[in-house]
Amino acid sequence: MxxxxxxxxxxxxxxxxxxxxxxxxxxxxxxxxxxxxxxxxxxxxxxxxxxxxxxxxxxxxxxxxxxxxxxxxxxxxxxxxxxxxxxxxxxxxxxxxxxxxxxxxxxxxxxxxxxxxxxxxxxxxxxxxxxxxxxxxxxxxxxxxxxxxxxxxxxxxxxxxxxxxxxxxxxxxxxxxxxxxxxxxxxQESKIYTPEQLSLPQKPKFANKTEEEFAKILTFYQIRWEYEPRTFPLEWDNDGNVVESFTPDFYLPDFDLYIELTLQRPRVMGEKLKKIKKLKNLYPDIKIKLFYGKEYEKLLSKYGIKEIK
Amino acid sequence: MEKIGKILFTKEDIEKRIKELGEEISLDYKDKDLILACVLKGAVYFTVDLTRNIKIPFILDFISILSYGSSKNNQGIVRITKDLDINILGKDVLIIEDIVDTGLTLSYLIRNLQTRNPRSIKVCTLLDCPGRRIIDIEVDYKGFEIPNYYVIGYGLDYKEKYRNLPFIAILEEF
The missing domain is CATH 3.40.50.300 (P-loop containing nucleotide triphosphate hydrolases)
Structure with a gap:
C-alpha cells in the first residue's frame, strides 16, 4: 500500500x-x-x-x-x-x-x-x-x-x-x-479497490455485443440504464404459473422507458412483436421502444458501430 | 463508398421554410432576451440563414459537444468541447440543431444548460427524425420531419464531407 x-x-x-x-x-x-x-x-x-x-x-x-x-x-x-x-x-x-x-x-x-x-x-x-x-x-x-x-x-x-x-x-x-x-x-493509503470490495454491480451479461455497445453509448451520454431489470409476465396457466413472459433489454429510470433491441429482420421477429403487443395490452402504462433490423443497424452506424455480430 | 442520393429538400425548400421559422421565432420571442445557441458544426449553415430571418434583437453564441464515436477513445463521457461564451442566467435560450434524431446529445445539452438557470430553453432544429428517437425530447421549432435516413448537405456531413451542399440529400452507401 x-x-x-x-x-x-x-x-x-x-x-x-x-x-x-x-x-x-x-x-x-x-x-x-x-x-x-x-x-x-x-x-x-x-x-x-x-x-x-x-x-x-x-x-x-x-x-x-x-x-x-x-x-x-x-x-x-x-x-x-x-x-x-x-x-x-x-x-x-x-x-x-x-x-x-x-x-x-x-x-x-x-x-x-x-x-x-x-x-x-x-x-x-x-x-x-x-x-x-x-x-x-x-x-x-x-x-x-x-x-x-x-x-x-x-x-x-x-x-x-x-x-x-x-x-x-x-x-x-x-x-x-x-x-x-x-x-x-x-x-493514509491510496489504494484502488476491486469492484468486489466496493460492492459495485457486476458488468451485466449482455446477450450480444451490440447491446454492450448500446450500453456504452448511454453511459457516454450520462443516461442511467439498467439491463434487463424486470420480466413482465404475459400468459398464465390455470394454476397461476407464468407460461410466457417478456424481458426488455434496457430500462432508463430517468425517462421511465424500456428499450428492446434486436438485429433480427422484421419478417423473422413476429414472435417478439406479438410479445410487445401483449405487453402493451397488459401494461398500458409501460413505455417501451423497439429498435430492430435495419433501423437498429442505422442507429449503431450513426455512432460508428458497424459489423458487430 | 458513398454517394449523394435522392434530394429531399432543395435550396428553395430550405430557404422558404427557414423564412417561416424566422417569422415564427421573431413573434414568439418578441420582448424576450433571446440567445441563439448554435450547436457546432452541423447547425452553422442553418443558424446563419435563420438569423437573417429573425427580426428581433438576439445574441448569437456557439457550443460544441463531444459526440460518441468522434474519438478513438470512447471510454469517456460526453463533454462540452466549446462552451457558450455568454452567461444565460435568466435568458431565453433557443438551441439551434441541424438534426434531432436519437435525442441523446440534445438531452445532455438541455440538462447541462438547465443547471445555468436560464428563463427558458427551447429547441429549434432544421430536421427532425423521430423514428430514431431514444429519448423523447420536445422540439419546439422544426424545419422538416424526415424518415430514418442518413442525410447530408446544408451543414450535415458524412465524415466531415458534404456540409457545403446547398440542398439536403440522402446519403447512399454502396
Whole structure:
C-alpha cells in the first residue's frame, strides 16, 4: 500500500477553499505549494521569476511554446517531489497538479466547484466588489484558466475523470469540507479497490455485443440504464404459473422507458412483436421502444458501430 | 463508398421554410432576451440563414459537444468541447440543431444548460427524425420531419464531407 502524500486542489475562482486547505494543512503539519511558493523555490534555485511570470501570462493567452511548457511542467514536478521526500502531506493548489501527477498512486485529486451565484456572492462579500464586477472577474479568470490548461496540457480541467473527488462548495460548510479531506488523509493509503470490495454491480451479461455497445453509448451520454431489470409476465396457466413472459433489454429510470433491441429482420421477429403487443395490452402504462433490423443497424452506424455480430 | 442520393429538400425548400421559422421565432420571442445557441458544426449553415430571418434583437453564441464515436477513445463521457461564451442566467435560450434524431446529445445539452438557470430553453432544429428517437425530447421549432435516413448537405456531413451542399440529400452507401 502507498500512503497518500500529495493532494492536488483544482478550484473555481471565487471560493474560500484556499483558506480551508490552510486550516487542514496546519492541523496535519502539511505543506501548501501554490504558484507563489513555487516561484519562491525557483528563485532560490536561481531562476528569473519575472521571466517565468511573463511566460505564464503568455500561457494564459494561449501562446504555446513547447520548450517552455516542458520546462515548466518539470519545474513543478521537481519542486513537489522535493517536498514529498520531506515526509509531509503536500497540498498543491492549482498548477495542473491533476494532470502532472495523474498516474501517481501517492496522489489524490480534488476539484472544488461552486455555482456562479455562490462565487459572485463570495467575491462581493470578501472583496466588496459590485456584482457586475465580480461576474466580469469570474468570466475573465475562467477564460484564462481554460486557455492555460488547454495550452499546457491540451485538455480541460473540467474533465471529471481527472479527479477522485469533486466538491460543490455551496453544498457543504467549511467544516464539512475539512472533515471530508481529513478523512482522505486519515486513510493514509491510496489504494484502488476491486469492484468486489466496493460492492459495485457486476458488468451485466449482455446477450450480444451490440447491446454492450448500446450500453456504452448511454453511459457516454450520462443516461442511467439498467439491463434487463424486470420480466413482465404475459400468459398464465390455470394454476397461476407464468407460461410466457417478456424481458426488455434496457430500462432508463430517468425517462421511465424500456428499450428492446434486436438485429433480427422484421419478417423473422413476429414472435417478439406479438410479445410487445401483449405487453402493451397488459401494461398500458409501460413505455417501451423497439429498435430492430435495419433501423437498429442505422442507429449503431450513426455512432460508428458497424459489423458487430 | 458513398454517394449523394435522392434530394429531399432543395435550396428553395430550405430557404422558404427557414423564412417561416424566422417569422415564427421573431413573434414568439418578441420582448424576450433571446440567445441563439448554435450547436457546432452541423447547425452553422442553418443558424446563419435563420438569423437573417429573425427580426428581433438576439445574441448569437456557439457550443460544441463531444459526440460518441468522434474519438478513438470512447471510454469517456460526453463533454462540452466549446462552451457558450455568454452567461444565460435568466435568458431565453433557443438551441439551434441541424438534426434531432436519437435525442441523446440534445438531452445532455438541455440538462447541462438547465443547471445555468436560464428563463427558458427551447429547441429549434432544421430536421427532425423521430423514428430514431431514444429519448423523447420536445422540439419546439422544426424545419422538416424526415424518415430514418442518413442525410447530408446544408451543414450535415458524412465524415466531415458534404456540409457545403446547398440542398439536403440522402446519403447512399454502396
Amino acid at each position: 502507498v500512503k497518500i502524500r500529495l493532494i492536488t486542489i483544482s478550484r473555481d475562482f471565487g471560493t474560500d477553499i484556499d483558506e480551508i486547505i490552510n486550516k487542514i494543512s496546519k492541523k496535519v503539519y502539511g505543506e501548501i505549494l501554490d504558484r507563489k511558493r513555487i516561484h519562491e523555490e525557483l528563485a532560490l534555485e536561481g531562476y528569473d521569476v519575472q521571466e517565468l511570470e511573463n511566460k505564464e501570462k503568455e500561457l494564459e493567452k494561449g501562446v504555446r511554446d513547447p520548450n517552455f511548457i516542458e520546462t515548466y511542467k518539470e519545474h513543478v514536478r521537481r519542486i513537489v517531489k522535493k517536498y514529498i521526500e520531506k515526509d509531509s502531506i503536500i497540498f498543491l493548489l492549482g498548477r495542473g497538479g491533476q494532470f502532472l501527477f495523474k498516474d501517481e498512486n501517492y496522489s489524490f485529486h480534488i476539484n472544488v466547484i461552486a455555482p456562479l451565484s455562490y462565487r459572485i456572492k463570495f467575491l462581493t462579500n470578501k472583496f466588496l466588489l459590485s456584482e457586475e464586477k465580480a461576474l466580469e472577474l469570474i468570466r475573465e479568470k475562467d477564460f484564462s484558466r481554460e486557455i492555460f490548461y488547454n495550452t499546457l496540457f491540451l485538455n480541460s480541467w473540467k474533465d471529471p475523470s481527472l479527479y477522485h473527488l469533486i466538491i460543490d462548495r455551496s453544498f457543504f460548510t467549511a467544516e464539512e469540507i475539512e472533515a471530508i479531506i481529513e478523512k482522505v488523509i486519515e486513510r
